[in-house]
Amino acid sequence: MLTPQEKKTAHLFQRPNPLERIILTGFRATGKSAVGSKLAERLGLDFIDTDTRLCVGLECSVAEYVDREGWAAFRQREQELLAKLAGVTHAVISTGGGAVLHPDEWNRLRRNSLVVWLQADIATIRYRMKQDEANAAQRPPLTGDGNKNEVEEILASRSPLYLEGSDMSLDTTALTPEEIVTMIEREISAGFPG
Ligand code: S3P
Numbered sequence: 001m002l003t004p005q006e007k008k009t010a011h012l013f014q015r016p017n018p019l020e021r022i023i024l025t026g027f028r029a030t031g032k033s034a035v036g037s038k039l040a041e042r043l044g045l046d047f048i049d050t051d052t053r054l055c056v057g058l059e060c061s062v063a064e065y066v067d068r069e070g071w072a073a074f075r076q077r078e079q080e081l082l083a084k085l086a087g088v089t090h091a092v093i094s095t096g097g098g099a100v101l102h103p104d105e106w107n108r109l110r111r112n113s114l115v116v117w118l119q120a121d122i123a124t125i126r127y128r129m130k131q132d133e134a135n136a137a138q139r140p141p142l143t144g145d146g147n148k149n150e151v152e153e154i155l156a157s158r159s160p161l162y163l164e165g166s167d168m169s170l171d172t173t174a175l176t177p178e179e180i181v182t183m184i185e186r187e188i189s190a191g192f193p194g
Pocket of ligand 1: 026027028029032051062095096097098099138139140142
């Protein structure tokens, strides 16, 4: 028995070329987890947050793992998880900011998916990171030596990957998660009519 929410999107998942997943990508603190969980709830889909999944498997925070094993080991675990998630359907998946660094797994995950790139301006990213209590545990520095321009530099180097690896983008700077969810819902209805 489908819930009213599931009924709203059921047709999207049953067409000859069904939509299998909705994926959120973008830099740290652009709202992927907050938007993803609300979007999943609104559409009656499962919600998967890749960092939460990884931390359950690793039995520690991202920061603890990176401190112990290094970034290369974290990327390896992230890559393995993305490969597994390509088999998941009927889900909204919020991915860590570095997931696009794995082109093969990313392109497999993208198949039959709608990928939304969430953006925000640099000041907003910095502000949200400062406000987020989970920041230190979830987001250890990506570069060494206390690099003050890390956000600008990494964002600039990754932006072409986010652009290439997504179907649409939304600037979240002045929007609430609810507003973003509504915009994505509208996009889905327009682009995937029943
Ligand atoms: C990372 C982003 C983090 C987390 C890890 C690496 C990155 O996720 O996966 O710290 O490389 O940008 P969020 O984007 O959810 O903060």
